[in-house]
Amino acid sequence: MNDAPGFILSALLGAALGSFANVCILRLPQGESVVRPRSRCPRCQKSIRWHDNIPLFSFFFLRGRCRFCKASISLQYPLVEGTSALLAVGLYALLGGSLSFGVYLYFLLSLLVIVVIDARHQIIPDLLTLPGMGVGLGSSFFLPTGSPLQSFLGCLIGGGSLYLVAFIYRSLRGMEGLGGGDVKLLAMIGSFLGVFGAFLTLFIGSLLGSLVGLLLWIRYRKGLKTAIPFGPFLSIAAAIILFWGEKG
Numbered sequence: 001m002n003d004a005p006g007f008i009l010s011a012l013l014g015a016a017l018g019s020f021a022n023v024c025i026l027r028l029p030q031g032e033s034v035v036r037p038r039s040r041c042p043r044c045q046k047s048i049r050w051h052d053n054i055p056l057f058s059f060f061f062l063r064g065r066c067r068f069c070k071a072s073i074s075l076q077y078p079l080v081e082g083t084s085a086l087l088a089v090g091l092y093a094l095l096g097g098s099l100s101f102g103v104y105l106y107f108l109l110s111l112l113v114i115v116v117i118d119a120r121h122q123i124i125p126d127l128l129t130l131p132g133m134g135v136g137l138g139s140s141f142f143l144p145t146g147s148p149l150q151s152f153l154g155c156l157i158g159g160g161s162l163y164l165v166a167f168i169y170r171s172l173r174g175m176e177g178l179g180g181g182d183v184k185l186l187a188m189i190g191s192f193l194g195v196f197g198a199f200l201t202l203f204i205g206s207l208l209g210s211l212v213g214l215l216l217w218i219r220y221r222k223g224l225k226t227a228i229p230f231g232p233f234l235s236i237a238a239a240i241i242l243f244w245g246e247k248g
C-alpha cells in the first residue's frame with residue numbers, strides 16, 4: 001500500500017459522511033430538516049456534544065449508551081458509519097482521488113441510506129432518488145467514462161421497465177406489488193449505470209430478493225403475500241455492479 005494517506009483520508013471521509021447518512025436515515029422519513037437542529041438523544045433530548053458525535057469512535061467510547069441517560073444507542077449508527085467508510089476505501093482503491101470517486105461515492109451513500117430507510121419504513125424518499133437522477137445525468141457529461149445518451153436511456157428504460165412490471169403485476173393480481181419509489185430508484189440507478197447496468201441491477205436484485213424471500217418462507221412459513229421491500233435488493237445489486245464494472 002504505497003498510498004496510505006489517500007486510504008486513510010478516504011476512510012475518514014467515508015465515516016464522516018456515514019454519520020450524515022445516519023441523520024438522513026433518521027430524519028428524511030419524518031420529513032425533517034437534515035441540517036438543523038443538532039442531533040439529540042431520542043430519549044432525554046439532550047444535545048449530543050461534538051466529542052460524543054465522532055463517527056465510530058464515540059459509539060465504542062460511550063459503550064453504545066447516551067452519556068446522560070444511558071439509553072442504548074442503536075447499532076445502526078456504527079454499522080452505517082463503518083459501511084460508509086468501507087465503501088469509500090473500496091472506491092478509492094479503484095478510482096483514486098478523482099471526480100469519478102466523488103460522484104460514485106455520492107451514488108453509493110444514497111443507496112446506503114435507501115437500503116436502511118426502505119427496510120425500516122417501506123418507503124424510498126423522492127428527496128434521495130430525484131436529486132440522484134440529476135447527479136447521474138449531469139455527471140455523465142464530464143466523467144471520463146460517462147455517456148449522456150447511456151445515462152438518459154438508462155434512466156428512462158430502467159424506470160420504464162420497472163413501471164411496466166408494476167403495471168402488469170397490478171393488472172394480474174389486483175394489488176400493489178411494487179411502489180413508485182422502486183421505479184424512481186431504478187431510474188436513478190440507470191442514470192449512473194446506463195441501460196445494461198439498469199437491467200443487470202433488476203436481474204441481480206430480483207435474484208437476491210427471491211433468495212431472501214425463499215429463506216424467510218422456509219424459516220417462518222409465511223405466505224408469499226408478506227411484502228418484503230424491493231429497494232434494498234436493487235440498491236445492493238447496483239453497488240455490486242458498480243464495483244464489478246469499475247474493476248473490469
Ligand SMILES: [Zn+2]
Nearest residue numbers: 041044066069
Ligand atoms: Zn439520553
